[in-house]
Amino acid sequence: MTDFRVPTVTPNFWQAVVAYRDRTISVVAANDLPVLAIARPRSLDGASVQDSGPLEFVDEPELAAVLAETEQFRVLTPAELERSFAAEEWPHITRSDVAYWKPATIGEALFNYWD
Template sequence: MDMQHFKKVIYDLAQQASFSVVEFYEPLSTPNFFVALIQQNGEEFAVLASINSDWAVASGFESSVCELDFIDNAKVVLVLRERHGIDVLSRDALNCPLEERPYINSIDVEYWKPQTLGEALFNWWD
């Protein structure tokens, strides 16, 4: 995943679902994921993608606040699945206890002790 691909997917999502793109954030050392702030009917939410292509939706995003409130958004799920073959992780899956994934660094997990899959995939670790 790179920023160019992420933006292409997000702009297509916005066009298909009648959303407005407000702002993009690229992963740096922290946070470690791509973010697109989206506006729908005057309310903002965030579409997230990890560098390993895990996708999620959060109620918002602030780069200096190290926590996310994951939500489900049926339009985002539908458009990303149908047009891009992307499966968006559900709120329930992200809030479940951490399950192992081959690309989640076990040293980071041992040190930072994330409690949920969402905390492990979308984080502000250095």
Template sequence: MKLPPGATGFNPPPSGQADPRVFAGICQHAARAIDATVAGVAPAGVTPSFHTVDITDPPLHIAVLRHTTLPFIAFACPHANGDVTVTFVDHPDLAAAITNLTDAQVLTVDQLQTSLAQVDLNSLDPGEHHQIGYWKPTTLGELLFNFWD
């Protein structure tokens, strides 16, 4: 996979950030499609590098993550306030519902666990390479969905 500029969340491309309200609306429709509900929305701030929509799909509780600038979505176990650990999960039904509503790519756990050694980072700018060197992510998921400041 070749990552475009802005993958780290630093030095976003000129196209700007994804609108968290639009993302929340997509998640609302997707949740209804699988008989689930939206339990909360957390737009990205300075950190993390993603917007979060919490969806309750009893008995599961899923956090849907949307990269702030790139069209990537991932699912994770919800984390407690202040916890910077992201544990990715798959939810095929929710992935299908979201894919029907957006052009953003829903990444699987296998894709997110891809070693950075297998990812083409050549399009990232020097500032992003500096951040990678500082934070030392080892997987694609750690690079895309991070709490770096």
């Protein structure tokens, strides 16, 4: 791990940056759910990321398999995170946030920079 990025007010996730010889990725963990995802690293400086859109999730099967071994977290795949968001499937997400921010995908709803 090369960096561990802790959010302040936003985003709603933690990020551990992992450097391989040929690429750098990040493992993101939601603040309020035991879910993980693998994405391209992002700044956690709200001023610079709010205009750049949602996280870009990537497929890293070997790392996902290792993370899933803990059984404490559910590791979501890019395909799962790109599915359309249905609020009734994720009741912990505040309805007023859903109404205001209108997340299109599960990834946008679970890993975001909402205030």
